[in-house]
Amino acid sequence: MLRGMLGKKLGMTGVYAADGKYIPVTVVKVGPCFVTQIKSEGVDGYNAIQVGFEDKKAKRTTKALQGHFKKSGDKLFAHLREFRVDKPEEYTLGQEITLDMFEIGELVEITGTSKGRGFSGTIRRHRFARGPESHGCRNHREPGSIGCSAWPSKVVRGKKMPGQFGNDRKTVRNLQIVDIRSDDNVILVKGQVPGAKSGLIEIKRPMF
Secondary structure, three states: OOOEEEEEEEEEEEEEOOOOOEEEEEEEEEOOEEEEEEEOHHHHOOOEEEEEEEEOOHHHOOHHHHHHHHOOOOOOEEEEEEEEOOOHHHOOOOOEEOHHHOOOOOEEEEEEEOOOOOEEOHHHHHOOOOOOOOOOOOOOOOOOOOOOOOOOOOOOOOOOOOEEOOOOEEEEEEEEEEEEEHHHOEEEEEOOOOOOOOOEEEEEOOOO
């Protein structure tokens, strides 16, 4: 069985459960995805299928990708991902994969790219405490001491310092599916999902 699919984060809202409890949810559009390539252990060394998501104009697609997509049909896709499968012979080129593979109440993990916030200091990036604002203090937003003295006389690798904040690949695990709306290809997931609105995400079953 296929482990995951591609989707798009639409935003956040809330729903009420049967007992009246308010649940904050993230609205995720999942699929439909189409099989664009089938990989087998005998030919490629591992079993997997490649899926495409979201239509793309021909003038924005390279000739090489157009030839690749032609093997699975007439559709051109903006995003491609591979997912491992146990039996690749169960799939065919051009096959449509819908969100029917998921169930309400199931726990999933979602991977996306977090919002990029540019170059940031330690207070915003690592939630450091600020220094005193009193007269004579020269340490207001500085990170403080960063190195060692006589030994090892260098800044230790991994030290929390100013730098690029966000724009990282993040995975949130154990997110519960609250509702599935197959007519709109939409899944409501309890909690937050990494990334901005319209950001590409991967929704997968956990490996256990």
